[in-house]
Amino acid sequence: MLAGKGFENVMNMAGGIKAWDNPVAMGPQEQGLALFDGAESPENTLRIAYSLEAGLCDFYLSMTKRVQTITVQNLFQKLSNIEIKHQDRLFEEYLLVSGKRIDRDSFDKQITDFAVEGGLTTDEYITLFKPDLDSPEDVISLAMSIEAQALDLYTRASERGGDERSKAVLQKIAQEERTHLEQLGQLFNDL
């Protein structure tokens, strides 16, 4: 159908979704989009993304206290460090885009608590994925699921109409989430 309507490069994924053995996202198309109003400025978009990363970082840190295995505690610590680095990058981007001079502490105080990155709450993630929290494999799989959900959310948000600069910001964040996903895959392979 597409090939005859001007689409020059159409690829069909053989086996469909059943053949896809990589992280998936779930939920309806509108899930989590309420976080990103289409009229948000790029500054607010970055602020929201920063909040989501902060939520995930807190989640990972809280998990270090809930698990018994040292290896898994270290793993959660590593995951939270990844999110802190991402927050650092988002803050830099915020300064660049907004042109504002604001220190990190003041910026942190502006942040509202949202759901964890990906648009679901931590409890919802735990209920959905039921990970064995003392299994490094399960923990990384959980993190990959959250990143996949985040990639999906940022991509969907970028496809909505609205401010072109916000769209570009969301596309950039989505690409970073894809990179995170690749890094987690590598972490999983290294176990």
Added chain:
Amino acid sequence: MPPIQHREDIMRWRQFLTPVTSISASKARNIMADQSPEAFNLVDVRQPGEYEAHHIPGAKLIPIAELDKRLDELDPAKPTLVY
């Protein structure tokens, strides 16, 4: 301009002659990893319930029955990956 019937014939022939490549899931993954999300169309043509259960992150849901009416939501100049 050719008569309508003739134009439809041309469209049909074009459809037959324009190649639709079939690629493996691992190749699809590599294509996605190599490009930014806005560089390609990723389309899920299944039903909404199937999409909600699980989908490839970033996929746009356009059920197959709606595809011909919603083509304007996709950029034909970009590579389009469908599942």
